[in-house]
Amino acid sequence: xxxxxxxxxxxxxxxxxxxxxxxxxxxxxxxxxxxxxxxxxxxxxxxxxxxxxxxxxxxxxxxxxxxxxxxxxxxxxxxxxxxxxxxxxxxxxxxxxxxxxxxxxxxxxxxxxxxxxxxxxxxxxxxxxxxxxxxxxxxxxxxxxxxxxxxxxxxxxxxxxxxxxxxxxxxxxxxxxxxxxxxxxxxxxxxxxxxxxxxxxxxxxxxxxxxxxxxxxxxxxxxxxxxxxxxxxxxxxxxxxxxxxxxxxxxxxxxxxxxxxxxxxxxxxxx
Numbered sequence: 001x002x003x004x005x006x007x008x009x010x011x012x013x014x015x016x017x018x019x020x021x022x023x024x025x026x027x028x029x030x031x032x033x034x035x036x037x038x039x040x041x042x043x044x045x046x047x048x049x050x051x052x053x054x055x056x057x058x059x060x061x062x063x064x065x066x067x068x069x070x071x072x073x074x075x076x077x078x079x080x081x082x083x084x085x086x087x088x089x090x091x092x093x094x095x096x097x098x099x100x101x102x103x104x105x106x107x108x109x110x111x112x113x114x115x116x117x118x119x120x121x122x123x124x125x126x127x128x129x130x131x132x133x134x135x136x137x138x139x140x141x142x143x144x145x146x147x148x149x150x151x152x153x154x155x156x157x158x159x160x161x162x163x164x165x166x167x168x169x170x171x172x173x174x175x176x177x178x179x180x181x182x183x184x185x186x187x188x189x190x191x192x193x194x195x196x197x198x199x200x201x202x203x204x205x206x207x208x209x210x211x212x213x214x215x216x217x218x219x220x221x222x223x224x225x226x227x228x229x230x231x232x233x234x235x236x237x238x239x240x241x242x243x244x245x246x247x248x249x250x251x252x253x254x255x256x257x258x259x260x261x262x263x264x265x266x267x268x269x270x271x
Contacts, residue, residue, distance in 0.1 A: 024054075068107075112153045157192075168203050191228045205218045225241045
């Protein structure tokens with residue numbers, strides 16, 4: 001009942017499975033039996049043996065699916081921890097999610113969602129870390145997790161953007177820029193892609209001390225945020241523009257301070 005009114009049946013594969021189930025439920029066993037009894041001998045044999053198809057299919061599916069059950073169990077537990085609203089501020093929850101994701105991957109390394117859970121837990125640990133070395137290590141681990149997930153599902157824009165955010169956090173801007181091109185190829189009209197592109201340019205500008213670099217980056221970032229707002233009014237781009245304004249002001253102050261004479265130089269000029 002929940003699936004009828006929620007998102008699940010919007011997925012074509014789920015709808016196909018349900019259509020198959022409803023087709024089985026709609027079959028009338030009594031009329032089929034009568035048809036088998038009245039039909040020719042060859043047709044009767046074929047119809048009887050065809051009844052074995054469903055049990056055989058069930059056995060094949062069970063043999064295929066059951067080995068992945070332990071990994072799915074730990075993966076689902078990791079997902080539940082990450083769905084907790086406090087995990088981003090709780091090192092204990094983030095470490096538990098990381099542990100569960102690793103347990104799942106120890107049993108099955110072919111599930112991209114498990115790599116995603118691992119990457120998200122490591123990003124949370126990086127954000128909460130006060131040590132620069134540890135923070136970089138967690139971000140580097142998340143980059144590795146997202147790359148492995150993308151090797152399995154290269155069309156997943158969500159994973160592409162997660163990889164970009166971690167690369168930007170490590171200040172690997174050149175690599176992040178290349179990955180962003182893939183995001184634009186997959187979904188050129190996504191506000192998330194455009195906001196991520198704008199954030200990438202803004203952070204690259206902040207990291208640069210060269211005026212000929214950071215000013216153009218800030219201008220491009222502003223244009224990207226405004227394009228995202230044209231696609232759909234949303235607070236993310238508004239917040240990005242506000243942060244961009246602060247970054248510009250900070251860079252201007254930094255420039256004035258670096259060009260101003262030091263205390264000793266001022267004293268010498270006064271003399």
